[in-house]
Amino acid sequence: xxxxxxxxxxxxxxxxxxxxxxxxxxxxxxxxxxxxxxxxxxxxxxxxxxxxxxxxxxxxxxxxxxxxxxxxxxxxxxxxxxxxxxxxxxxxxxxxxxxxxxxxxxxxxxxxxxxxxxxxxxxxxxxxxxxxxxxxxxxxxxxxxxxxxxxxxxxxxxxxxxxxxxxxxxxxxxxxxxxxxxxxxxxxxxxxxxxxxxxxxxxxxxxxxxxxxxxxxxxxxxxxxxxxxxxxxxxxxxxxxxxxxxxxxxxxxxxxxxxxxxxxxxxxxxxxxxxxxxxxxxxxxxxxxxxxxxxxxxxxxxxxxxxxxxxxxxxxxxxxxxxxxxxxxxxxxxxxxxxxxxxxxxxxxxxxxxxxxxxxxxxxxxxxxxxxxxxxxxxxxxxxxxxxxxxxxxxxxxxxxxxxxxxxxxxxxxxxxxxxxxxxxxxxxxxxxxxxxxxxxxxxxxxxxxxxxxxxxxxxxxxxxxxxxxxxx
Numbered sequence: 001x002x003x004x005x006x007x008x009x010x011x012x013x014x015x016x017x018x019x020x021x022x023x024x025x026x027x028x029x030x031x032x033x034x035x036x037x038x039x040x041x042x043x044x045x046x047x048x049x050x051x052x053x054x055x056x057x058x059x060x061x062x063x064x065x066x067x068x069x070x071x072x073x074x075x076x077x078x079x080x081x082x083x084x085x086x087x088x089x090x091x092x093x094x095x096x097x098x099x100x101x102x103x104x105x106x107x108x109x110x111x112x113x114x115x116x117x118x119x120x121x122x123x124x125x126x127x128x129x130x131x132x133x134x135x136x137x138x139x140x141x142x143x144x145x146x147x148x149x150x151x152x153x154x155x156x157x158x159x160x161x162x163x164x165x166x167x168x169x170x171x172x173x174x175x176x177x178x179x180x181x182x183x184x185x186x187x188x189x190x191x192x193x194x195x196x197x198x199x200x201x202x203x204x205x206x207x208x209x210x211x212x213x214x215x216x217x218x219x220x221x222x223x224x225x226x227x228x229x230x231x232x233x234x235x236x237x238x239x240x241x242x243x244x245x246x247x248x249x250x251x252x253x254x255x256x257x258x259x260x261x262x263x264x265x266x267x268x269x270x271x272x273x274x275x276x277x278x279x280x281x282x283x284x285x286x287x288x289x290x291x292x293x294x295x296x297x298x299x300x301x302x303x304x305x306x307x308x309x310x311x312x313x314x315x316x317x318x319x320x321x322x323x324x325x326x327x328x329x330x331x332x333x334x335x336x337x338x339x340x341x342x343x344x345x346x347x348x349x350x351x352x353x354x355x356x357x358x359x360x361x362x363x364x365x366x367x368x369x370x371x372x373x374x375x376x377x378x379x380x381x382x383x384x385x386x387x388x389x390x391x392x393x394x395x396x397x398x399x400x401x402x403x404x405x406x407x408x409x410x411x412x413x414x415x416x417x418x419x420x421x422x423x424x425x426x427x428x429x430x431x432x433x434x435x436x437x438x439x440x441x442x443x444x445x446x447x448x449x450x451x452x453x454x455x456x457x458x459x460x461x462x463x464x465x466x467x468x469x470x471x472x473x
Contacts, residue, residue: 018114018352019325020267022254023192025074026247027067027122027199028287029273031058031320032221033244041219041237043212043245046252047320050271054324055333055371061400062341063384065275065288065316067124067147070341074274075105075125075136077345077362079385081459086387087289091127091146093390098126101135104360106345108137110190113354118180119143121173121194138192142176149196151243152204168206170197174250178257185261188352193254198243198277202236209245213238222426225283227294233280236293240279265326268351272321272341276314282427284309288316288386303393303412310388312398312407312417313427317384323371325351335370338380338402343367383453387411387461395461399449406446410465418443 031037035044036051062070068089069080076099080086089097099105107117118140119133124147126132133141142158149155154169155162158176165172177193203210218237223230251271258264275287284290290309292298300306321339323329342364346356350368369376382400395411403422409415418439419427431439454462 017266018188018354020188020263021110021115021190021348021351022258022267022269023190023348024251024254024269024271025121025192025194026244026271026273026320027194027196028275028277029198029244029247029320030277030279030315031060031318032315033198033241033277034320036322037320041216042241044248046248046255047271047322050251050255050269050324051320051322053326053331054269054322054329055335057321057323057335057339059336059380060272060319060321060339060341061317061382061384062275062319063317064386065312065384066386066388067122067274069386070274071123071125072099074341074344075099075107076103077106077342077360077364078103079342079363079457081385081387081457081461082361085125086385087389088147089124089126090390095127098128098131099136101130103136104357105136106348107190107192109349109354109357109360110352111137111139113352115188115190115352116184117190117192118177118184119192119194120177120180121192122147122149122196123194140180143173143194144196148199151197151201154196168204168246170195170246170250171206174253177254181254181257181261181263185263195247195250197247198240200240202239202243205242205246206249209249210242212245213242220280222280222282222428225280225294227296228280228283229293229295230280233285233293236285237279240277268348269324270322270344270348272344273319276316276318278311278313278315281315282309282311282313284311288312289388289391290316301412304415305392308392310386310392310394310396310409312384312386312396312405314405314421314425317398325371329371330373333371333373335367337367337370337378338382338400339367339370340364340382340384347371381449383450385459397450397454397459397461399446399453401446404442404446406443406450408447408450410461418446 032039033042035042036048063073064070066088069085072083072085117138119138121143123145127145220233278284285293290311345364346366350366384398386396388394396409398407405419407417416432417430418432
């Protein structure tokens with residue numbers, strides 16, 4: 001009887017063992033830059049394998065299409081306006097800005113429940129010591145605190161000291177991640193690998209990553225766009241895809257290490273990006289703070305300089321996303337519900353069997369049941385925001401349904417946009433000035449949704465807009 005009880009207790013212990021978590025975050029990767037999305041020019045065998053071995057989230061989005069506010073939303077499950085981070089943090093212009101350490105990040109919650117956590121790669125949520133990743137639940141940090149770095153021979157922080165490393169940045173970050181996996185394989189861990197790639201500058205890359213693209217004549221999304229600088233788009237496409245392939249090769253190294261350490265079955269592997277990317281789509285390249293890639297640019301306006309195209313296009317806000325968890329998530333699962341990066345917080349804690357702290361103020365929702373193939377009530381409407389303040393000055397707020405998208409710019413009259421996504425997935429036809437009564441009704445309804453969300457978030461932009469409106473009466 002005693003031996004049977006011991007066996008039962010041992011079984012219970014194994015069953016209750018929390019999963020390890022490997023969270024891979026790329027920088028500037030759009031879903032189209034992925035073979036699993038049907039884009040055959042992307043040579044991504046390891047990403048494709050990962051996406052097929054678990055759940056592929058085909059409608060994953062971020063609430064702000066630029067680095068810092070997106071990463072802040074990921075870490076906290078809250079919007080950038082709530083955190084005071086609405087655009088990418090400029091280390092020289094905003095040296096004292098960062099994510100408030102009083103904010104409860106999900107790595108911090110995991111740490112309190114026995115996880116050993118490492119952040120390897122890009123942080124971009126503050127340069128000061130009080131904003132250091134180790135203040136937000138990470139026990140180990142190897143990487144860089146700012147937004148930019150070189151694709152080769154980078155300067156990286158290791159054990160609090162910044163030094164120069166020789167080699168390709170993506171490879172170096174992976175080397176350290178593998179080292180951490182080997183040293184911590186006997187206890188629950190979180191390893192967040194935040195790659196710098198495929199953020200520009202894309203080259204150099206390894207010869208094997210450049211080889212498929214060196215002589216490629218890539219197809220581009222809309223070659224007939226007026227004044228499109230086609231040669232430049234093709235050149236950038238080759239370099240961008242080569243950078244993606246460098247990440248793919250290193251993802252393969254991480255997955256192989258999990259296999260070799262016998263960690264695969266009890267490790268959740270999450271793959272996603274901090275925002276999407278445009279490469280000639282709608283005549284621009286880059287992300288939410290887009291740049292025209294034309295031979296002749298539209299005229300500038302007071303708040304939007306020549307060459308700039310701030311936007312909330314789907315290509316900027318949609319991201320690749322996959323979750324592999326052997327024995328929990330059926331291979332080949334496809335989740336079509338709309339997921340945002342706010343939702344990772346409660347979902348990851350649910351995977352770990354850890355409750356979400358009420359005081360964290362998390363806005364996201366747990367989508368673990370969707371990953372498990374369960375049918376649950378889910379709101380597929382989606383709100384996003386982006387106030388640009390560096391290259392341009394805008395206050396864009398967006399409400400998206402599976403059929404329509406409305407973008408309001410509260411700082412710049414004449415920049416509002418409405419797209420009928422059901423018939424115009426490329427967002428090529430702005431219907432904001434339509435005289436159709438049905439369209440006008442859609443605008444009014446979505447505008448009310450935007451304002452209600454801004455009010456809920458106590459968005460200062462709404463207060464400013466209301467004050468301006470009152471002053472003008």
